[in-house]
Amino acid sequence: MTARILDGAKIRDQIFVELKDEVRLLTSAGVRPGLAAVLVGDNPASQLYVKSKIAACEQLGLASALLTPPATVNTLDLLAVIEDLNRDNEVDGILVQLPLPTQVDTKRILEAVDPSKDVDGFHPVNLGRLVSGRPGLVACTPAGCMEILRRNDIPIEGANAVVLGRSDIVGKPMALLLMHANTTVTICHSKTRDLPEVVRHADIIVAAMGKAGFVEASWIKPGAAVIDVGTNRVTDAKGAERLFRNFPERLEKFRAKGNALVGDVHPDALNVAGALTPVPGGVGPMTITMLMSNTVKAARLRRASPRFSATQSIAGAR
Numbered sequence: 001m002t003a004r005i006l007d008g009a010k011i012r013d014q015i016f017v018e019l020k021d022e023v024r025l026l027t028s029a030g031v032r033p034g035l036a037a038v039l040v041g042d043n044p045a046s047q048l049y050v051k052s053k054i055a056a057c058e059q060l061g062l063a064s065a066l067l068t069p070p071a072t073v074n075t076l077d078l079l080a081v082i083e084d085l086n087r088d089n090e091v092d093g094i095l096v097q098l099p100l101p102t103q104v105d106t107k108r109i110l111e112a113v114d115p116s117k118d119v120d121g122f123h124p125v126n127l128g129r130l131v132s133g134r135p136g137l138v139a140c141t142p143a144g145c146m147e148i149l150r151r152n153d154i155p156i157e158g159a160n161a162v163v164l165g166r167s168d169i170v171g172k173p174m175a176l177l178l179m180h181a182n183t184t185v186t187i188c189h190s191k192t193r194d195l196p197e198v199v200r201h202a203d204i205i206v207a208a209m210g211k212a213g214f215v216e217a218s219w220i221k222p223g224a225a226v227i228d229v230g231t232n233r234v235t236d237a238k239g240a241e242r243l244f245r246n247f248p249e250r251l252e253k254f255r256a257k258g259n260a261l262v263g264d265v266h267p268d269a270l271n272v273a274g275a276l277t278p279v280p281g282g283v284g285p286m287t288i289t290m291l292m293s294n295t296v297k298a299a300r301l302r303r304a305s306p307r308f309s310a311t312q313s314i315a316g317a318r
């Protein structure tokens with residue numbers, strides 16, 4: 001059996017079509033959703049991430065602004081930048097690209113973002129809303145995983161879900177979303193005993209550990225749905241041989257390039273799982289997608305008039 005591939009790019013394209021319509025409606029009602037990105041310093045990876053987020057805004061017709069404080073910025077100066085954005089009515093979403101330089105108190109900065117503009121869903125107020133099942137802005141990667149499950153008609157209600165990883169930005173919100181969707185959730189971490197046995201009971205596995213190919217195919221219940229959040233760059237030949245032993249084409253590509261991107265789930269899972277997100281191309285495209293979706297949602301919740309929400313079907317969606 002070969003698993004059905006859960007194509008993140010395809011779902012991104014579907015959601016982008018929906019978002020474009022929503023942005024058009026909002027803009028014609030005088031509300032052009034806007035995202036402000038704060039990019040501190042000149043980390044090339046961060047620059048690349050922010051560039052693709054701004055490009056997505058342009059593609060969807062959202063307004064965007066880029067603020068680039070220097071790498072030497074201190075906490076107080078950065079707090080002032082956030083305060084300005086909080087006060088700016090044209091800004092619906094504030095994105096602080098992480099990591100911040102070590103001299104900056106990251107927690108303080110993230111907590112200074114107005115929760116109604118917290119499109120990354122990192123603010124404790126939004127996390128609290130998620131815990132209590134109230135509407136709010138949800139962290140993008142786990143929200144994207146739920147879209148993948150739902151839009152591929154993976155049976156969720158009553159399923160046994162195992163989430164590998166308990167970080168604030170992926171594992172915990174993921175487990176909460178699955179619980180609210182009526183799965184029975186088990187959360188695993190580095191101290192979990194007999195991980196393979198726990199994973200074997202899962203109908204849905206969400207792997208978010210940051211360990212290349214750690215989840216072996218033999219742990220997976222045949223037919224299970226596997227959402228692989230892990231994004232790991234493999235550079236050693238031995239590691240690549242272990243991962244790509246049954247995928248000669250991927251091994252060849254690795255040898256030519258000297259590195260490969262892999263998830264937390266061993267590629268052999270393809271022959272056991274019922275459905276599987278590929279790495280790359282599965283969860284990856286969903287994170288920016290949900291950032292865009294959160295920005296539009298924030299604009300709708302913050303600025304759209306009652307008349308607009310009452311007459312357009314977009315109100316309350318997502």
Ligand code: NAP
Nearest residue numbers: 141165166167170189190208209210229230231283284287
């Ligand atoms: P993180 O903060 O490092 O958390 C990793 C989690 O995995 C921790 O809870 C840790 O347990 C657990 N863990 C580590 N080793 C384990 C083991 N041997 N057995 C069981 N659990 C183990 O990572 P993160 O930020 O959540 O990210 C996880 C992965 O997702 C990374 O590869 C990251 O690059 C990727 N990611 C991808 C996207 C995307 O858009 N595709 C977005 C975000 C993250 P403890 O709590 O006990 O330490």
